[in-house]
Amino acid sequence: MTDQCEHLDTVEEVTPSAEGCEDCLATGGRWVHLRMCQQCGHIGCCDSSPNRHATAHWREAGHPLVRSYEPGEDWWWCYPDELMFEVHGAPASPSHP
Numbered sequence: 162m163t164d165q166c167e168h169l170d171t172v173e174e175v176t177p178s179a180e181g182c183e184d185c186l187a188t189g190g191r192w193v194h195l196r197m198c199q200q201c202g203h204i205g206c207c208d209s210s211p212n213r214h215a216t217a218h219w220r221e222a223g224h225p226l227v228r229s230y231e232p233g234e235d236w237w238w239c240y241p242d243e244l245m246f247e248v249h250g251a252p253a254s255p256s257h258p
Contacts, residue, residue, distance in 0.1 A: 166239040166246060168225040175202035177230065180257050182206040184214040195230035195257055196238070198222070204230055204257070216240070232256040 175198070182192040183204050192206030196215035201224060205215030215227055219240045228237050235254045238245050 164244070166226070166237070166242050166244050168239055168241065169248070171225055172199045173201070175199060177204050177255055177257075178202045179204045182210070182212075182214050184217075185210075185212060188212075196227040197230040197255070198224045199226040199228055199237070200224035228254050230254070230256055 177197055178201075179186055181204065182190070182195060184190070185192050185206055190212050192210040194207040194209065195204055196207055197204055198215070198218060201222065203218050203222070203224070205218045206212060208216055218224065219227070225241050226237055226239055229235065234256070236245055236247055
């Protein structure tokens with residue numbers, strides 16, 4: 162683990178893939194909190210949710226960075242570096258309705 166994310170070069174301009182967890186919506190599952198992939202826009206549920214789709218997306222797609230998709234939250238998480246941080250000067254995080 163590092164004290165600085167080494168994956169910011171993977172960030173793309175993305176559009177959220179859904180208004181809720183994309184995978185839970187498809188299967189009728191439920192979620193607690195939402196995360197948005199910063200490489201493709203996939204909306205997945207957090208690790209407190211039964212299916213942990215955001216982490217599953219990282220394991221399957223290899224996209225290292227997510228951002229909170231919750232109203233009023235603007236933090237990021239880097240899976241490989243196991244690091245939570247904020248990006249000063251980044252546009253405000255979109256959030257689900």
